[in-house]
Amino acid sequence: xxxxxxxxxxxxxxxxxxxxxxxxxxxxxxxxxxxxVLEGKTEDxxxxxxxxxxxxxxxxxxxxxxxxxxxxxxxxGEQQRALIEKTTGKKVIRVYITHHHPDHFLGNQAFSELPIxxxxxxxxxxxxxxxxxxxxxxxxxxxxxRDTSVxxxxxxxxxxxxxxxxxxxxxxxxxxxxxxxxxxxxxTTGVLFAGDLVFNNRAATTPHAEIIDWLASLEQLLKLxxxxxxxxxxxxxxxxxxxxxxxxxxxxxxxxxxxxxANGLDMNExxxxxxxxxxxxxxxxxxxxxxxxxxxxxALETEQLKPAKQAE
Amino acid sequence: xxxxxxxxxxxxxxxxxxxxxxxxxxxPQWEFVHQRFLKGEPxxxxxxxxxxxxxxxxxxxxxxxxFQVEGLDSVQEIVVVADLNPLPQVLRFRPKVMxxxxxxxMKLQQGSPIHVAAKTADGLWHVGGVWVNAAGGGCTxxxxxxxxxxxxxxLGKVSANVWQRxxxxxxxxxxxMHPMDTGLASGxxxxxxxxxxxxxxxxxxxAELDLFEPLSENPMLSFDVAKQTEFKLEGRDNNxxxxxxxxxx
Ligand SMILES: [Zn+2]
Numbered sequence: 001x002x003x004x005x006x007x008x009x010x011x012x013x014x015x016x017x018x019x020x021x022x023x024x025x026x027x028x029x030x031x032x033x034x035x036x037v038l039e040g041k042t043e044d045x046x047x048x049x050x051x052x053x054x055x056x057x058x059x060x061x062x063x064x065x066x067x068x069x070x071x072x073x074x075x076x077g078e079q080q081r082a083l084i085e086k087t088t089g090k091k092v093i094r095v096y097i098t099h100h101h102p103d104h105f106l107g108n109q110a111f112s113e114l115p116i117x118x119x120x121x122x123x124x125x126x127x128x129x130x131x132x133x134x135x136x137x138x139x140x141x142x143x144x145x146r147d148t149s150v151x152x153x154x155x156x157x158x159x160x161x162x163x164x165x166x167x168x169x170x171x172x173x174x175x176x177x178x179x180x181x182x183x184x185x186x187x188t189t190g191v192l193f194a195g196d197l198v199f200n201n202r203a204a205t206t207p208h209a210e211i212i213d214w215l216a217s218l219e220q221l222l223k224l225x226x227x228x229x230x231x232x233x234x235x236x237x238x239x240x241x242x243x244x245x246x247x248x249x250x251x252x253x254x255x256x257x258x259x260x261x262a263n264g265l266d267m268n269e270x271x272x273x274x275x276x277x278x279x280x281x282x283x284x285x286x287x288x289x290x291x292x293x294x295x296x297x298x299a300l301e302t303e304q305l306k307p308a309k310q311a312e
Numbered sequence: 313x314x315x316x317x318x319x320x321x322x323x324x325x326x327x328x329x330x331x332x333x334x335x336x337x338x339x340p341q342w343e344f345v346h347q348r349f350l351k352g353e354p355x356x357x358x359x360x361x362x363x364x365x366x367x368x369x370x371x372x373x374x375x376x377x378x379f380q381v382e383g384l385d386s387v388q389e390i391v392v393v394a395d396l397n398p399l400p401q402v403l404r405f406r407p408k409v410m411x412x413x414x415x416x417x418m419k420l421q422q423g424s425p426i427h428v429a430a431k432t433a434d435g436l437w438h439v440g441g442v443w444v445n446a447a448g449g450g451c452t453x454x455x456x457x458x459x460x461x462x463x464x465x466x467l468g469k470v471s472a473n474v475w476q477r478x479x480x481x482x483x484x485x486x487x488x489m490h491p492m493d494t495g496l497a498s499g500x501x502x503x504x505x506x507x508x509x510x511x512x513x514x515x516x517x518x519a520e521l522d523l524f525e526p527l528s529e530n531p532m533l534s535f536d537v538a539k540q541t542e543f544k545l546e547g548r549d550n551n552x553x554x555x556x557x558x559x560x561x
Contacts, residue, residue, distance in 0.1 A: 136447055207370075264475030264483040266415030266534040267376035268364040287368075294370035301532070305471035305487055308545070308557035 022075050022144055024052050026083050031228050031236050032189040034060040034167070038071075038080065042202035042234050042283040045072070045103070050144035051137065052076065054103040057193050057230055058084055059186060061165025064093030068184060068193045070107030072137060074148040077107020094164075096171075097153050098195030098232065099178045100125030101205075102133035108151035118153035119173050121180025125208075126152045157182055174221075176214025177204075177232075183221065190227030197221060200234025200242035201281050203288035204249055206295045211254045218247050234283075249279060253292055261300040267293050333357060337425040337441050341395035349393050349401055350429055350437050360384050361440030363428045369420055369446035374528045377402075378415035379428045379440065380536075386433040387412040396424035397526055398451055398496060404522040410510070411481065415534030418526045419494070420444060421451040451494050451526065463491045468549075472559035474541045484510070484535040484543060488555060494525040505531065508547035508555065512540055 028036040040053040051072025059066045065084055070077040081092055097105045097118040105126060108116055118126075130150035138145045161170045168187040175181055177196045184193040196205070197217050222243055231242045260270040271290045279285050335342040336357055346352060360383045369375040381387055390412060392402040402418050412430060423445040429437040466489040475483045488505060495502030502525055510519045518537065537543075547555035 139447060264473065264477075264485055264534075266378050266485070267417070268366070268378045268415065271366055271376075272364075290366045290368075291370045294366070294374070294376070298374070301485070302471075302487070305473050305485065306559075308470040308472055308559040310468075310470060310557045 022050065022146075024050060024071075024076055024079050026079060028083065028087060029236070031057075031230065032186075032191045035186065035189050035191050035228075036060070037230055037236055039236065040103075040233065044284060044287070045137065045140040047140075047142045047144070049141075050076070051103055051106075051141045054233060055230055055236070056080060056104075056107075057191075058092075059167055059169070059189075059191075060088045060090060061093075061167045063165030064091045066164065066167075066169070067092055067095045067111065069098055069104045069195075070095060070111060072103040072106050072141065073145050074107065074109045075144060075146070077110030080107060081110045095153075096157060096182060096184055096193075097122055097126075098182045098184075098193070099180055100129065101178065101196065101207075102130075102137050104196070104232070105130075105153070106134060106137065106145075106148055106150070108153070109149060112151050115155045116151070116153040117155045117157040117171075119157055119180035119182050121175070121178070122182065123153045123156075125178060125180065126150065161187070172220075172224075174213075174217035176210055176212075176217045177206075178208040181217060185224055185226065190225070191230065192221070192224055192226035192228070193230045194221060194232065194243075196232035198229065198231040198242050198246050199249075200231040200237065200245065202233040202283045203279075203285040204246055204253075205288060206253075206292040209292075209295065211250050211296070214250055215247060218243050218250075245282070249282065249285075252276065252279070253289070253296075257293070257296055257300050261297065261304045264304070267297055270297060335425070335441075337427075337443050339395045339425040339427070339441075341400070342425075342427070345393050345395050345400060345427060349391055350431075353431075353435060353437060355429065355437035355439050358384075358438035358440060361428050361430050361438050363426060363440045363442045365426060365442045365444045367443070367445060369444050372420045372446040374417045375420050375444055375446065376415070376417050377426055377442075377444075378534065379413065381412035381430045381438070384412070384430060384432055384438055388431045388433060390414070390428060390430045391437075392418075393427045393429075394418065394420060394424045394526060395427060397421050399494060399525045401524045402426075402526045403524060406520045407518075408520070409512075409516060409518045410538065411536040413536040415532075417528035417532055419451050419528055420446040420526075422446055451496050463489070467491075468553055468555050470545060470555065470557035470559060472543075472545075472557075474537075474543075474559070474561045477536070480539070482537045482539055482541065484537050484559070485532065486535070486545065486559065487530060487532045488545075488547070489530050490549065492525065492527055492529045492531065496525075503549065503551060505547055505549045505555065508545060510535065510537075511544040511546065513542045513544070515544070518543070 056069040095116040100122045170185040172183040275285045365377045390405040427441040429439045469489040472486040493503040508521045542560035545557045
């Protein structure tokens with residue numbers, strides 16, 4: 001028992017030392033002309049990864065840099081901006097936030113004097129839930145969050161095309177992962193930033209999901225002539241495979257939840273549903289299934305109940 | 313000193329009690345729970361009491377917990393306690409003519425061991441448990457109903473259904489509309505269903521439950537019953553409001 005405790009203690013100390021600088025391991029990955037991604041791990045939030053579990057991107061236009069999502073903390077946003085401006089020699093001119101989940105916008109503080117664009121539902125979500133997300137993140141990633149505060153987007157993203165510094169950027173508005181899911185399609189390079197509508201080998205998260213809407217949004221994404229696909233979480237690809245995988249996962253999830261409700265199962269029984277072999281490569285499938293049951297099952301099980309005969 | 317003596321005495325008197333048997337969950341409150349909710353009676357930790365809950369509570373207002381007691385004869389009463397909750401006791405369940413199994417949802421104020429103790433006819437408590445991590449705040453928040461003010465229209469309303477299970481038993485699921493306020497949110501007094509009986513069509517008592525504040529708002533209960541498909545429910549909250557309903561397939 002003592003040995004075990006010592007091992008844990010020394011592990012904790014070494015992790016603390018490694019994280020003392022709170023430097024995110026940011027390595028720009030060029031995915032197309034002028035276009036880069038900082039790829040996060042396909043993990044849950046932890047004090048090890050500091051919330052760097054999400055893909056944020058940037059497009060280096062002639063007029064300056066467009067940033068897509070600002071990460072999980074003030075520290076992330078600051079390091080992201082410093083890295084971009086140092087390596088490109090250009091200023092960031094604009095930010096887009098794909099949706100209101102904390103890993104995508106809590107770096108906004110580092111860009112607060114710039115136009116930060118989002119769909120109205122996203123800005124409302126930040127205003128409604130941002131503080132709750134932020135205090136939850138302090139609990140999950142600890143000091144990586146130091147001095148992070150909620151900065152809501154300050155501009156309304158208009159759906160449609162706009163040419164910016166030689167890049168024809170199209171803003172697309174969807175819903176399903178949340179009530180406001182923004183995607184950006186760069187017609188000049190063929191890069192599609194899909195936000196969390198698309199996960200790649202990482203189980204989809206559903207705290208604000210409407211699966212029917214989400215599936216419809218994926219159908220729309222498939223129609224776009226993209227050459228490079230940037231999912232919100234997981235590897236960047238040059239095909240539509242992550243869309244197909246996200247769709248298959250959501251269809252499976254919806255099906256097992258509906259069947260379970262129709263069979264009178266209780267939540268813990270549904271949470272124990274085995275993950276099919278098709279999704280063996282999908283990180284965090286069992287833990288996300290448990291979370292999804294908590295999010296989505298109450299409505300489905302209630303549909304299966306009938307009003308009792310009662311004296312008024 | 314005194315609890316220690318009682319412990320030694322009871323272990324001398326009852327050979328199957330391990331006075332120093334440590335709680336497998338290492339609950340700092342286990343001895344308090346044992347004295348307060350099991351009245352200091354003999355117990356043993358027992359894998360026959362299977363408790364399920366997710367390791368992390370996604371929603372600390374609605375943490376799903378279920379238990380099955382398998383291979384124990386004549387279970388008299390089952391007690392569920394969340395050791396570190398400000399109000400630890402969740403429910404007491406006395407299955408008369410149904411299996412000693414139950415599914416429900418509860419509020420957690422912080423991460424806590426959840427102990428389920430089943431007392432057999434020989435007076436011994438058989439204890440199982442599981443640890444759930446939670447972000448917290450589940451007990452000191454007002455219920456959604458009372459904070460939005462529209463609970464009065466649905467108070468005491470019951471919905472339910474009955475399913476045939478592959479093993480030949482039936483599953484009865486019941487939802488009772490009630491704020492289940494803990495009294496810990498400022499300005500909102502405690503207001504909860506206190507007891508509930510499940511009866512057959514011909515008024516045989518199948519199970520009795522005492523329900524306490526930590527049970528989630530609008531409690532959803534899952535019972536494993538025999539082959540009946542029609543039931544009566546009778547209950548009462550701490551303000552004297554009655555629950556009376558007939559449910560079935
Ligand atoms: Zn998201």
